[in-house]
């Protein structure tokens with residue numbers, strides 16, 4: 001059995017894990033998991049078993065709205081990540097093929113200096129903070145997640161887009177070896193790479209987050225490791241995972257779901273209980289773990305912070 005030198009992130013597991021999970025961890029160690037020395041391998045292993053490893057330094061969210069968090073288990077075992085599968089419960093068992101080592105993001109388009117940035121460098125530049133947000137999927141389920149990340153506005157200021165840049169466009173990594181549905185070519189469920197976009201003022205809003213973790217732990221692969229977008233007032237499909245390219249552009253990008261079915265999905269995708277999906281009502285949602293549905297809030301409860309962005313727009317047309 002190898003000896004693991006204690007690392008800074010290896011805090012007392014009782015601090016972060018409820019007793020049953022702590023015991024589960026002990027059984028892992030018996031199984032030989034102690035020979036795993038890299039934190040990313042541990043995060044991966046534990047995320048698969050729904051155990052968070054607290055390995056990020058961040059400023060805690062005061063949770064002024066008193067939102068009740070979904071559990072780590074709920075958040076990491078019910079996922080939409082089509083690159084793996086459309087079976088929401090199976091993503092966590094398949095996501096191990098995503099390799100996030102030495103992650104790079106290509107930056108191009110209307111920007112002062114096109115470049116490739118290294119995720120490790122970005123992590124050193126921007127202090128991390130926790131953001132406890134409601135997260136509402138267009139399918140009608142929702143959850144409350146303690147994301148960890150930094151404001152997208154900080155990254156944008158660092159990248160220095162030109163004034164002619166009106167939108168920001170994101171792409172998920174394209175790699176057929178890592179993502180089985182991409183390897184299916186013409187038989188893929190949707191076309192890849194997954195693309196999303198925001199208007200520049202939406203991207204600069206203080207709520208818009210580049211998330212690198214949740215529950216104090218690096219982002220689990222099934223939730224879009226190593227870095228994803230979180231736009232809490234929009235349906236979850238806007239929150240693109242595993243970002244490998246950012247482009248600053250003049251014209252509104254064609255996002256994946258609008259491309260797949262423009263009658264059902266638009267560019268804005270603001271959470272709106274008054275505009276139904278053509279095939280179901282959006283007035284209510286089922287919070288993961290609850291039996292009864294609850295009312296969906298306008299802009300997912302973030303009206304005060306974002307309603308001004310859409311003044312004068314017809315939200316039934318720009319859905």
Ligand code: MTE
Pocket residue numbers: 075078079080081082083136137138172194222223224235236237238239240241242
């Ligand atoms: N990003 C990529 N690359 N691929 C996807 O399939 N699904 C989207 C979004 N981002 C998706 C994606 C949808 S539909 C939702 S609801 C959220 O991710 C789900 O995020 P979660 O699995 O962390 O809950």
